[in-house]
Structures are given as structure tokens and as C-alpha cells.
Amino acid sequence: MSPQIVYDTAPLGALIRYSDGTPRPPARFTKKLAAWERRNGLGRLVRKEPARERPTYRVPAALILNEGSFAAGSVVLVTVLREHCLDSDLRYEIVERPAIGMVRVLLPVGDNVELLYLAESREAAELWLTKNRTGSGRLEEVTADDVGADVVEGRAAV
Numbered sequence: 001m002s003p004q005i006v007y008d009t010a011p012l013g014a015l016i017r018y019s020d021g022t023p024r025p026p027a028r029f030t031k032k033l034a035a036w037e038r039r040n041g042l043g044r045l046v047r048k049e050p051a052r053e054r055p056t057y058r059v060p061a062a063l064i065l066n067e068g069s070f071a072a073g074s075v076v077l078v079t080v081l082r083e084h085c086l087d088s089d090l091r092y093e094i095v096e097r098p099a100i101g102m103v104r105v106l107l108p109v110g111d112n113v114e115l116l117y118l119a120e121s122r123e124a125a126e127l128w129l130t131k132n133r134t135g136s137g138r139l140e141e142v143t144a145d146d147v148g149a150d151v152v153e154g155r156a157a158v
Contacts, residue, residue, distance in 0.1 A: 001092050001094075003063060006045075006063060006092045007048055010097070011098060012045055012047070012098075012113070013102070013104055014045045014094050014095075014096065014098065015095040016044070016093070016095065018042075018093075019090060020036075020089070021091060022036065022039075039090060041067060041082070042067070043066055044066045044115070045065060045115070046114055047109070047112060047113070048112070060086050060087050062083045063086070064081055064082070064084075065081065065082050066079065067082055098142045100144055101120075103118075103119045103125035104117075104119075104125075104142065105117040105128060105129055105137055106137065107134055107136065108136055108138075116134060126139070
């Protein structure tokens with residue numbers, strides 16, 4: 001599916017796979033493999049960035065995917081976020097949507113919100129919020145209405 005469809009239909013917290021359709025090269029071709037991995041992967045949707053118009057330039061709307069974190073012990077050192085513009089030539093697939101009862105920990109970012117954590121329950125989300133102090137973080141539960149809208153509007157995970 002196109003990145004525009006993912007932008008319009010995928011909820012925050014959904015797992016998104018992206019691909020250019022080419023087969024994975026053998027591991028011995030390290031440069032080709034690295035280039036392939038930049039255009040093929042899987043990430044959790046953490047933010048939908050709207051288009052921005054300025055007098056001198058235009059930035060298209062984009063999907064921000066969290067592709068993972070690198071930690072030492074219990075300290076996260078680096079979080080890998082990848083931005084995919086909606087004019088991308090890659091193919092996208094919604095692999096998994098958040099289940100009913102899961103709780104999103106959201107942080108306001110300007111006029112937008114960013115997913116910080118997707119918890120299995122409200123207790124787990126509150127515990128995460130206590131351990132990771134974010135002053136303006138808020139909790140949002142995934143409800144049957146969120147999932148039902150996907151079925152009614154034909155937004156089933158492919």
C-alpha cells in the first residue's frame with residue numbers, strides 16, 4: 001500500500017513494514033546488504049508529521065517509525081527513528097495494530113503527539129511513566145471504537 005494510506009489509516013503504535021520489493025542480497029555483499037536494509041525494514045509508528053509550507057520551501061507529510069533502541073544495562077543510549085515522506089517510492093504494509101486494552105503513552109510535540117511507549121495495560125503504562133519522567137506525558141487506552149473503526153472503514157491489517 002502507499003505511504004498515504006498508512007498515514008490516513010494506521011493508528012499510533014502499529015507495526016509497519018516497508019520494502020522496495022528487491023530480494024535480500026547475500027551477507028557477503030556488505031555494502032549491498034547495508035543499502036538494502038536502509039530501504040527494507042520494520043518499525044512502530046510513533047508520529048505522523050503533517051506537511052509544512054514555508055515561504056522558501058515545502059516539507060511533505062511523513063511517517064516516523066521507531067526501528068529499535070540500543071541500551072547498556074537499563075539505560076537507553078540510542079533510539080533509531082526513521083522518517084518516511086509520503087512521496088516515497090517504497091511499499092508499506094500494516095503488520096499489526098495495537099490490541100484493545102493496550103495503553104499508549106503520548107507526549108505532545110507542538111500541535112502533534114508522539115508515542116513514547118505502548119503498554120499492555122494501564123498499570124504497566126503508569127509504571128513506565130513513573131520510571132521515565134515526562135512532565136506532559138498522557139495515557140490513552142486503545143478502545144473497541146478504535147479497532148471497530150478499522151473494520152467499518154475497511155482498514156484491516158494486511
